[in-house]
Every structure is written in structure tokens, then in C-alpha cells.
Amino acid sequence: xxxxxxxxxxxxxxxxxxxxxxxxxxxxxxxxxxxxxxxxxxxxxxxxxxxxxxxxxxxxxxxxxxxxxxxxxxxxxxxxxxxxxxxxxxxxxxxxxxxxxxxxxxxxxxxxxxxxxxxxxxxxxxxxxxxxxxxxxxxxxxxxxxxxxxxxxxxxxxxxxxxxxxxxxxxxxxxxxxxxxxxxxxxxxxxxxxxxxxxxxxxxxxxxxxxxxxxxx
Amino acid sequence: xxxxxxxxxxxxxxxxxxxxxxxxxxxxxxxxxxxxxxxxxxxxxxxxxxxxxxxxxxxxxxxxxxxxxxxxxxxxxxxxxxxxxxxxxxxxxxxxxxxxxxxxxxxxxxxxxxxxxxxxxxxxxxxxxxxxxxxxxxxxxxxxxxxxxxxxxxxxxxxxxxxxxxxxxxxxxxxxxxxxxxxxxxxxxxxxxxxxxxxxxxxxxxxxxxxxxxxxxxxxxxxxxxxxxxxxxxxxxxxxxxxxxxxxxxxxxxxxxxxxxxxxxxxxxxxxxxxxxxxxxxxxxxxxxxxxxxxxxxxxxxxxxxxxxxxxxxxxxxxxxxxxxxxxxxxxxxxxxxxxxxxxxxxxxxxxxxxxxxxxxxxxxxxxxxxxxxxxxxxxxxxxxxxxxxxxxxxxxxxxxxxxxxxxxxxxxxxxxxxxxxxxxx
Numbered sequence: 072x073x074x075x076x077x078x079x080x081x082x083x084x085x086x087x088x089x090x091x092x093x094x095x096x097x098x099x100x101x102x103x104x105x106x107x108x109x110x111x112x113x114x115x116x117x118x119x120x121x122x123x124x125x126x127x128x129x130x131x132x133x134x135x136x137x138x139x140x141x142x143x144x145x146x147x148x149x150x151x152x153x154x155x156x157x158x159x160x161x162x163x164x165x166x167x168x169x170x171x172x173x174x175x176x177x178x179x180x181x182x183x184x185x186x187x188x189x190x191x192x193x194x195x196x197x198x199x200x201x202x203x204x205x206x207x208x209x210x211x212x213x214x215x216x217x218x219x220x221x222x223x224x225x226x227x228x229x230x231x232x233x234x235x236x237x238x239x240x241x242x243x244x245x246x247x248x249x250x251x252x253x254x255x256x257x258x259x260x261x262x263x264x265x266x267x268x269x270x271x272x273x274x275x276x277x278x279x280x281x282x283x284x285x286x287x288x
Numbered sequence: 289x290x291x292x293x294x295x296x297x298x299x300x301x302x303x304x305x306x307x308x309x310x311x312x313x314x315x316x317x318x319x320x321x322x323x324x325x326x327x328x329x330x331x332x333x334x335x336x337x338x339x340x341x342x343x344x345x346x347x348x349x350x351x352x353x354x355x356x357x358x359x360x361x362x363x364x365x366x367x368x369x370x371x372x373x374x375x376x377x378x379x380x381x382x383x384x385x386x387x388x389x390x391x392x393x394x395x396x397x398x399x400x401x402x403x404x405x406x407x408x409x410x411x412x413x414x415x416x417x418x419x420x421x422x423x424x425x426x427x428x429x430x431x432x433x434x435x436x437x438x439x440x441x442x443x444x445x446x447x448x449x450x451x452x453x454x455x456x457x458x459x460x461x462x463x464x465x466x467x468x469x470x471x472x473x474x475x476x477x478x479x480x481x482x483x484x485x486x487x488x489x490x491x492x493x494x495x496x497x498x499x500x501x502x503x504x505x506x507x508x509x510x511x512x513x514x515x516x517x518x519x520x521x522x523x524x525x526x527x528x529x530x531x532x533x534x535x536x537x538x539x540x541x542x543x544x545x546x547x548x549x550x551x552x553x554x555x556x557x558x559x560x561x562x563x564x565x566x567x568x569x570x571x572x573x574x575x576x577x578x579x580x581x582x583x584x585x586x587x588x589x590x591x592x593x594x595x596x597x598x599x600x601x602x603x604x605x606x607x608x609x610x611x612x613x614x615x616x617x618x619x620x621x622x623x624x625x626x627x628x629x630x631x632x633x634x635x636x637x638x639x640x641x642x643x644x645x646x647x648x649x650x651x652x653x654x655x656x657x658x659x660x661x662x663x664x665x666x667x668x669x670x671x672x673x674x675x676x677x678x679x680x681x682x683x684x685x686x687x688x689x690x691x692x693x694x695x696x697x698x699x700x701x702x703x704x705x706x707x708x709x710x711x712x713x714x
Contacts, residue, residue, distance in 0.1 A: 132455060139299055153300045154359070156377075162298045164447055167325040169524060171550035172428045173441050 081246045089243040092226045092285050097196065101229045102281055104198030109271035111278045118146035121223050121282045126151060128221055128278060129158060129186055136161040136181065138189030138209045141251075142223050142287030148188060158186075181208065187217035190287055191279075192244045193236030194229050200268040200279070201236040203244065205252070207264040214266055220277040225286030233267065240265065247288045300359065302327035303376070304342050305367075307354030308334070310597050313368065314354040315512025320369045323419035323426065324462075325443065326376065370482075373463035382486050383459060387411045389704055390478050390488035392466050392632060395422020396690050397680025398494035399449035400697030406456035408701065410708075413486060414458060415478065417465035421446030422496040423626060423681065424690045426518045427540060428547035431571060433691055445690075461486075466495075466632030469676065474711040476675065478632070489711065490704045493633050493646055493671070493678040494697055497626025497688075502535060506593050507622075514599025515620045519544040527552045527619055533602055535590055536623035537561050538688075542572035544621055549579045556615065558588045558604060593620075628682045639672035645684035646671050667703045669696065675707045 081089075102112035115121035125148050129135060135158040143149040153160045161184050168177050189209060193201040200222065204210050213220055230236045245262055252260035271277045303321060305328055307314030321328045331338045339348055348355060352365035358375045373379055389405045391398045394416035405412040419425060427442035450460065464480040469491055478486045499517035501508065507515055519540065524547060532552040534544045537559040548555045557576065563586055564573045576582055585604070591612055592603035599620055605612045628644045639647045639655050647655055649668040660666065662674055669677045679700045680686060680693035 132451070137299065144299055149299045153298050159451060160298075163325060163327065164444070166297055166327050167322070167443055168441065169428055169547065172547055173444070175438055176441065176444060 080250070081243045085242040089230075089239045090227050090285060090288075092283060093229050095283070097229060098226050098281055098283060101194055101196050101198065102279075104196060105194075105279050106198075108198040108269060109274065109277070110198065110200070110268075111275060113278060113280045115280050115282045116284075118282055118284055118286055121280050121286075122146045122148050122151065124280050125188060125221055125223065128219075129188075131157050132159065133185040134159045134161055135186045135188060136184040136212065136217070138187060140188075140190045140223075140287060142190040142225060143188060145286055146223065146282075148223065152188065182211055183216045184212060184218070186219045186221060187212045188221045188223070189213065190223050190225075191228060193239045194224055194279070194281070195232050195236055196229065197232065198269075199233055199236070200266075201233065201240060202266045202268075203240045203262045204264045204266070205248075205261045210264055210266040214268070218276075222277070222279045223286070224279055224281050226281055226283050227285045229281075237265075244288055298327045302329060302359060303372070304329045304331060304357040305354055306331045306333055306339060306342065306348055306357075308332065310510075310513035311354055312512050313366075315516075316369050317354060317356065317367060317372055318512075320372065320418065320463075323421065323443070324378070325447065370463070378463050379482070380461060381484065382413060382461060384411060384413070385487065386475070387413045387459075387486065387488040388708060389413075389490045389492060389701075390415065390469075390476065390486055391492045391494055392469075392478070393417075393422060393493070393495035393629070393680070393682070394420040394446070394450070394460060394462075395494060395496045395680060395693065396424050396445070396449070397496070397693035397697035397700075398422070398492070399446065399453055400694040401492050401494060401679060401700050402453040402458040402460075402697075403449065403456060404698045404701040405704065406453060406458035408705070410701070410704070412453075412458040413488070414453070414460045415464070415466055415480060415486070416460065416462050417495075417629075418463070419446075420450050420460070420462075422693075423499075423518070423540065424693075427543050427690075428519060428524075429543060430690055432569060442690075468632050468635045470636065471673070474675075489675070490707055491676045492697075492700050492704065493630070493638075493676070493682055494680045494693075494700075495629040495631075495633070495682045496693075497681045498629050499622060500625050500627045502590060502622045502624060504590050504592060506595065507590075507620075510593070510595055510599050513597065514595070514618065515593075515622070517622050519547060519621060519623065524548065524551055529553050530618035531616060532556070532619050532621065533558060533615060533617045534621045534623060536625070537564055538567045538623065538625060539569055539572055541623040542568045542576050544623055545582050546572070546575050546579065548621070549582050553581065555582045556617075557582060557584045558590060559584065559586045560589055562586055590620075626681060626688070630682060633671075633678075633682075636676075637673070638676060641684045643684075645686075646678040646682055647684050648678050651684060667706060669700050669703055670707070675711065677703060677707075 105112040137152045191200045249260040356364040356367035388410040391414045424442040425446045429439045431439035467479040469478045475489045528551045532548045532555045535558045545557045587607040591605045594601040603612045652666045679696035
């Protein structure tokens with residue numbers, strides 16, 4: 072990816088294609104496909120409903136890592152995890168650690184939380200999940216490190232197939248994420264790593280909450 | 289979903305603190321937030337652009353500093369540690385009318401006692417004035433604690449211990465110092481600084497030590513403005529590329545110089561004794577002497593300082609030198625051992641030695657004029673009042689090591705059980 076290139080906005084065509092909430096039938100089709108792939112699907116009408124579902128899935132006192140996510144911030148899940156006092160929010164523990172002296176401790180702690188809560192960049196009608204990452208730090212726990220994975224997915228992320236999902240990442244998500252990273256961290260983002268989850272072997276490990284609203288990007 | 293988890297910083301708003309670097313009050317809040325693991329953004333009032341950014345373009349009244357902006361947006365002018373703690377919801381009332389064991393202090397000894405007591409079914413409450421972890425909580429890396437072959441930081445050890453204690457049902461009351469503990473029938477009643485009263489059948493003092501003050505004129509006036517007691521966890525990053533002096537010859541000083549060597553341009557360790565071997569662990573001596581940007585000066589003492597609005601230099605006298613030397617410095621960290629934290633205990637009439645440490649066990653009977661009321665001898669770790677115990681650094685004769693404090697805290701619970709069986713009452 073052209074990492075240093077400033078791309079402020081996706082073009083109009085990409086926005087039109089990838090920011091639209093699909094029909095209920097298409098959402099149901101994706102949910103059924105997820106179930107066939109070993110991923111537990113839950114449907115939520117609104118972000119508020121999704122927030123309640125996440126709360127019901129998390130165990131009090133558990134170590135929870137909330138991935139950086141516009142979706143989680145928008146619906147209040149990030150706040151619930153970091154501020155409610157119900158869980159052990161790993162981001163707060165990592166934040167207080169010394170990057171020089173405790174790098175190993177930080178790596179270990181972030182790699183294997185009880186729960187990781189995040190989102191995806193695309194969900195295909197065949198039930199594949201696509202997640203891109205610049206640093207890659209989020210991908211290991213999603214694939215296998217975390218005990219449980221909870222994904223909150225705005226329905227506009229549903230695409231027809233993996234190839235379209237890849238296009239969604241490059242043409243739509245990346246420009247928006249690049250602009251966000253520059254604002255938040257002063258550095259460009261990049262599609263440096265991509266995880267595709269086609270099937271989950273451990274029953275109940277991954278739950279995907281599809282929200283019938285446009286959430287995140 | 290973001291592609292960029294840049295540094296695992298919290299994504300929700302934290303605390304913003306606006307003030308002057310030289311302010312004692314601002315430093316106290318920075319230290320308090322840092323030791324309690326609360327994310328905060330420090331904004332120096334001299335940085336007009338940063339102040340405008342956090343105050344939405346408005347100016348700041350100098351008489352309102354330090355100004356604290358809480359995550360919910362509310363503002364605390366002339367903020368104090370107590371106000372910030374209350375604003376962050378850290379002040380909780382005790383949930384029970386009586387406890388089996390009240391523990392004073394949430395350092396390694398207190399938390400070890402809390403885990404053991406609560407896991408054995410004792411109704412347990414821990415009272416902590418500042419932050420969990422005690423003196424060890426500010427230690428960047430403890431490498432000789434059993435079970436942690438790669439070391440563990442003091443703050444992470446404290447975090448895990450707090451989680452463990454709470455999982456077993458222990459309660460923690462934070463951010464309020466103990467005023468005193470009085471007899472109450474066969475039990476005791478503790479009073480916190482905000483007037484909260486807590487009743488308990490047994491008491492364990494595990495209040496540890498605070499840093500001993502460096503007796504050099506002007507030093508305490510610069511607290512937070514280049515002078516810090518302990519390893520100053522909130523200040524490590526601010527030492528990047530700077531010149532740092534650490535005073536002390538113990539493990540805390542050793543751990544501090546190793547940590548600062550990662551950030552600072554030059555670190556100088558000033559040791560009063562002839563060598564490091566008298567009070568520093570061998571593994572730390574090996575590390576300290578192997579790091580190129582650490583200089584160790586033995587037989588050296590600080591005799592003065594030079595400062596304007598912040599510290600500029602320390603004046604030291606070494607060995608047999610007749611003339612003092614001038615050492616330019618950006619930050620001075622003082623780690624010269626501890627003085628016992630017995631504020632709540634001393635006023636309660638418990639016997640201490642001349643240095644203020646709580647006297648326990650067989651030592652109690654040796655104290656002149658002691659009026660021990662029971663036919664049995666004091667139990668090990670029991671103070672001059674039956675049912676009141678002491679463990680860890682605050683206890684006279686204790687070994688000043690984290691593992692030893694954990695051992696004493698754990699051991700104290702068995703002795704508390706014996707005392708509770710003695711007084712009965714379920």
C-alpha cells in the first residue's frame with residue numbers, strides 16, 4: 072500500500088458501494104453463513120442493543136482487551152470496558168507500563184486476554200470475516216490468542232465475497248483509517264496485515280453481533 | 289475496527305491536568321494518578337497552544353491552578369488529590385458493619401494478607417492512603433521474586449494482587465489515610481481521614497515506609513520541580529535525554545538507575561557508603577555497573593543544591609575531597625531508605641522503637657514499662673495491643689524485601705485466626 076500517501080477520503084463510488092446498510096434478507100444470509108462457519112451470530116437492531124449484548128457476553132472480573140474501534144466507541148462499549156469497573160481493562164494496564172522496561176510483559180498481556188472485543192472491515196455473504204491491521208497487534212488474539220472473541224459489525228460491512236471485501240478494505244476503510252491515524256497519532260496507517268477468518272474450530276469462541284445500522288467504517 | 293492499535297492507549301477520555309511543573313500540588317496529583325494507573329494528560333500552563341486545545345480556546349486563571357478536567361468534562365479548579373479521587377469515584381464506603389480483619393496498607397504485605405485472609409473466608413477490608421503497591425509499587429522491575437523469571441514491575445504485581453484479593457471478596461478503601469485505631473470491646477474501630485469508621489475483630493498494620501527525607505536545605509521546596517522521592521513513575525518519560533541523579537544505595541535506587549538509563553542521557557548514582565554491596569542485591573550491582581551511561585560515585589553525599597524555578601545542579605562532597613563538586617542535573621531522585629508510616633498506629637498507643645517501627649512478638653515484652661494484659665506471650669507479629677498485628681517494612685526487625693513482606697503478610701493471617709479463636713464471637 073502507498074503508505075506515505077495522504078488520502079483523506081474514499082471516492083464517491085466507494086462510499087456509495089460500501090457505506091450502505093443492506094436489506095434484512097442479506098443480513099440474515101450473512102448471519103446464517105457465519106453459523107455454518109462455527110461463528111455464533113447475534114442480530115441487533117441498534118447500537119444500543121449491541122452494547123447490551125456485549126455486556127451480557129462478558130464475564131465480570133475478566134481481562135478484556137478492547138481493540139481500537141470506531142464502532143465500539145460510537146456505541147459506548149469502549150467506555151463500558153474501560154470505565155465501568157466490571158472488568159479488568161487491559162488497555163489501562165498496558166498504558167501504565169514502561170515501554171522500555173516492560174515490553175515483554177506488555178506483549179504477553181496483550182496477546183492472550185480472556186476476551187477481545189473488536190470489529191471487522193468486511194463480512195462476506197459466505198460468512199468470512201476480513202480484518203486489516205497496520206501493526207498486526209490485533210490479529211493474533213483474534214485468530215487464536217484470546218479466550219473469547221466478540222465482534223460488533225455494522226451491517227454496511229457486509230459484502231458479496233472475499234474479493235469485494237479486499238476492495239472494501241483498500242478503497243474505503245484504508246483512506247478513512249489513514250486520516251484517523253494521522254489525526255490521532257501523527258503517522259500514516261497501512262494495510263500491512265490482513266486476517267481472513269473462514270471457519271472457527273472451537274465452538275462458541277467467536278461471536279459476531281451484526282447491527283442493522285451503519286457503524287464505524 | 290481500526291487498523292492501527294498504535295500504543296494500546298485507552299480510547300476513552302482520561303483526566304487532563306493543567307498546571308505548572310514547579311507546583312507541589314500538581315505533582316502530588318500526577319503522582320497519585322500515575323500510581324493508581326489512571327491515564328492522564330499533563331498540560332504545562334506555559335504551552336498556550338496545548339492549554340487552548342484542552343480548554344476549547346479559553347484561557348486559564350493562574351489562581352485556579354492546578355486545574356483538573358475529569359473524564360465527564362467537569363472541572364476542578366485548585367484541585368487536590370482528595371477532590372480528584374472523589375471525582376473519579378475512588379471513594380467508597382465500607383459495605384459491612386464489621387470485618388474480621390482490617391488491614392492498614394495495600395503494599396505487598398497488606399495485599400498478601402488480604403488474599404490469604406479473604407481466601408480463608410475472613411471478612412477482610414484493606415485501607416490504603418495513596419495507591420496499591422506501597423513502596424514496591426513504584427519499582428520498575430523486581431527480578432528476584434519467586435515465580436517471575438523475567439521479573440515483574442511493582443505496579444503490575446500490585447494490580448494482580450488487587451484483582452486476586454477482590455476475587456476472594458476482600459474490600460479496598462482507597463485514597464484516605466488512617467487517623468487511628470481504638471479498642472472497641474474485644475475488637476477495634478478504625479477512623480479514616482474523612483471520618484469513616486470501620487469496626488474489625490483484628491487489625492494488621494502493613495503500612496510500610498515512606499521515603500526518608502534528604503536533609504539538605506531547599507530540597508523539599510523543589511519537590512515536583514526536579515526533585516522527587518522514589519523512582520517517580522510519573523516522571524520517567526520526562527527524563528528523556530536529560531541528566532539524572534539518583535541518591536541511595538539500596539535496591540530501589542538500583543532499580544531506579546537501571547530504568548532511567550533507558551531514557552536519560554546520563555545517570556549518576558550517589559552512594560554514601562564505600563560500595564554498593566552493603567545494601568544492594570548482587571544481580572542489580574551487575575546491571576548497574578554494566579550500563580555505560582550510569583556512573584556510580586561512592587562515599588558521596590549531596591550537601592547542597594542550586595536552583596531557580598527548578599533544580600539546576602546538586603553540590604556533592606566525595607570521600608576525602610576538601611572541596612565540594614558541582615554536578616549539573618535536570619532531575620534528582622532520592623531513594624535513601626524509608627521511615628515507617630505509622631501515623632495511624634503511633635496515635636493509637638502502639639509501642640514503637642526509637643526509629644518509629646512497630647515492635648512485635650517477643651520484642652514487646654522487652655520494652656520497658658509495657659503493660660501486656662494477657663497471660664500468654666504476644667504472638668509473633670503481634671504488637672503491644674492484643675489482636676493488633678504488624679507485617680512488612682513497618683515492623684521493627686523486618687527484612688526490607690518484597691518477598692519477605694509477602695511472607696509476613698501471609699503468615700499474619702494464621703496468627704489472626706488464633707487471636708479470633710481466642711476472643712470467640714463467631
